[in-house]
Amino acid sequence: NCLSAVSEIECVPFMCAQFRMEMKQCIVKLMVQPSRGLIDEKFIVLVQKVPPGFQLTVHALHKCEDGHSWEAFGHYTSNATGTVNVSEDPSLGGTYSGVEQMGLLWSLRPVPGRKPGLRLRKMNVQTPMEVTISVYQGHQTEGFMDQVPLASVVVERWYMAPGIRRILITEDGLTATLFLPPGPGPFPGLLDLWGGEGKLLEYCAALLASYGIASLGLDYLTPKITMETGKLMDKQYFETAYRLLEQHPQVLSSRIAMLGLSLGASMTLKMAVYSQVIKVRLDDVYVCTIYRNMGKRRTGKNNEMINRDLLLPIPTDPTLKVDVGRLKCPLLLVLGDDDQNWPAQESALDMKQIMEQAGNSHLLTVLSYPNAGHLIEPPYTPHFRASSFNSVQSTETVMTLWGGEMVAHSRAQEDAWRKMLDFLRENLFSGSNPGAAS
Ligand SMILES: *[C@@H]1O[C@H](CO)[C@@H](O)[C@H](O)[C@H]1NC(C)=O
Ligand SMILES: *[C@@H]1O[C@H](CO)[C@@H](O)[C@H](O)[C@H]1NC(C)=O
Numbered sequence: 083n084c085l086s087a088v089s090e091i092e093c094v095p096f097m098c099a100q101f102r103m104e105m106k107q108c109i110v111k112l113m114v115q116p117s118r119g120l121i122d123e124k125f126i127v128l129v130q131k132v133p134p135g136f137q138l139t140v141h142a143l144h145k146c147e148d149g150h151s152w153e154a155f156g157h158y159t160s161n162a163t164g165t166v167n168v169s170e171d172p173s174l175g176g177t178y179s180g181v182e183q184m185g186l187l188w189s190l191r192p193v194p195g196r197k198p199g200l201r202l203r204k205m206n207v208q209t210p211m212e213v214t215i216s217v218y219q220g221h222q223t224e225g226f227m228d229q230v231p232l233a234s235v236v237v238e239r240w241y242m243a244p245g246i247r248r249i250l251i252t253e254d255g256l257t258a259t260l261f262l263p264p265g266p267g268p269f270p271g272l273l274d275l276w277g278g279e280g281k282l283l284e285y286c287a288a289l290l291a292s293y294g295i296a297s298l299g300l301d302y303l304t305p306k307i308t309m310e311t312g313k314l315m316d317k318q319y320f321e322t323a324y325r326l327l328e329q330h331p332q333v334l335s336s337r338i339a340m341l342g343l344s345l346g347a348s349m350t351l352k353m354a355v356y357s358q359v360i361k362v363r364l365d366d367v368y369v370c371t372i373y374r375n376m377g378k379r380r381t382g383k384n385n386e387m388i389n390r391d392l393l394l395p396i397p398t399d400p401t402l403k404v405d406v407g408r409l410k411c412p413l414l415l416v417l418g419d420d421d422q423n424w425p426a427q428e429s430a431l432d433m434k435q436i437m438e439q440a441g442n443s444h445l446l447t448v449l450s451y452p453n454a455g456h457l458i459e460p461p462y463t464p465h466f467r468a469s470s471f472n473s474v475q476s477t478e479t480v481m482t483l484w485g486g487e488m489v490a491h492s493r494a495q496e497d498a499w500r501k502m503l504d505f506l507r508e509n510l511f512s513g514s515n516p517g518a519a520s
Contacts, residue, residue: 112217112233120292121239122461122499124183127168129217136160139218140168141226142186147205150196154189157221175221187462188492199470199481207288210238241285243292254322257305259284260298261291267332269296270510272339273324275346279472280304289460293503296333298323321359337510351404354411386468386483389423396432406433407440414447414505416498418454422485449501451494455486461499465491
């Protein structure tokens with residue numbers, strides 16, 4: 083992956099006049115390395131051959147699949163050798179500040195004038211997220227589209243590494259996509275359940291396949307059968323998906339994990355505890371909820387919907403909860419302590435207590451992040467404190483508050499993802515007794 087993108091553009095004459103430099107000395111060089119990589123990979127942005135002490139803006143522009151434009155930018159001053167290294171030099175202003183190697187991605191936000199509530203999500207993982215990195219003269223905050231940059235390069239960010247096979251699954255009534263790593267295998271497997279908005283979101287499964295795990299992304303809320311007949315999916319549907327992985331010739335049947343995000347997390351827990359079929363080696367859950375609606379919905383100061391109180395107080399009646407005391411596989415819970423959508427913190431604490439009483443708390447790892455919100459996504463995904471949400475249960479779109487603060491949330495995403503990969507590696511790839519946990 084030693085790819086890099088380089089742009090050398092003759093700088094505009096007035097700039098050279100301003101610095102009384104000769105034209106041939108005045109060529110701005112912009113390099114981004116690697117220019118093609120996975121979404122969770124870091125890149126180096128280097129600006130060279132500008133005058134010493136030169137003020138410039140490094141700008142990132144992304145046009146998403148819905149056609150909306152997103153931007154992020156940082157203000158820099160070149161050093162005595164006329165260089166800015168975004169990995170090492172502080173941004174003095176812009177959409178992020180300080181030394182932030184990946185601020186150009188995690189602080190992406192809709193360009194001014196867009197409707198509120200947008201959220202960035204990759205629907206087609208077969209194409210990369212393309213980001214144009216440019217250098218502009220001066221410390222600017224707006225009007226980038228109307229100007230000619232001093233240099234510009236396009237970088238590609240992929241969820242799917244080269245050689246991954248993407249297989250659409252429609253058999254046995256499933257609406258799913260299987261991502262197989264390159265090579266003959268067999269690989270450890272993973273069942274990926276996304277959140278309460280339905281649809282088949284593939285980016286997590288694609289990215290995990292890039293780390294050597296055969297990953298099945300499953301649509302359990304809006305699969306074809308439900309759309310055609312109105313029938314909701316039951317336990318059997320999840321078990322069918324699990325069996326498909328288990329019986330796949332390229333999957334190690336004793337090494338299967340489940341990953342759930344948001345609503346998917348509660349499904350994951352239920353299956354792991356109660357299913358006779360699903361014998362997961364480990365369970366990996368992003369944000370959890372295990373309770374029926376109890377409390378009240380609140381509204382935030384900008385009229386956003388706050389759902390966390392729906393599930394509070396945590397019920398004491400054990401029949402209202404998944405009995406995590408029966409769990410036999412390792413469980414990693416990842417949560418943000420400013421989750422405004424679900425009482426993730428309170429749920430995790432309750433689960434910990436249940437598991438301590440049952441004597442299986444050695445299986446539990448909780449990663450709780452201060453000032454992080456509900457939507458803990460792969461690294462460098464922009465943070466959305468609130469966004470329009472279209473739940474499967476209702477027809478209206480509502481502005482929903484997820485919580486979290488941009489910098490803390492971005493750090494949490496980076497840390498949680500690395501730790502989740504370590505957890506998966508440790509439990510799926512190593513150890514000499516694959517059947518032990520089931
Ligand atoms: C300017 O920054 C570049 C890249 O970080 C570094 O190699 C160079 O030594 C720096 N020059 C000075 C004078 O600090
Ligand atoms: C820019 O910073 C990165 C990260 O510290 C470093 O690896 C790279 O060598 C630097 N590039 C230059 C030209 O100084």
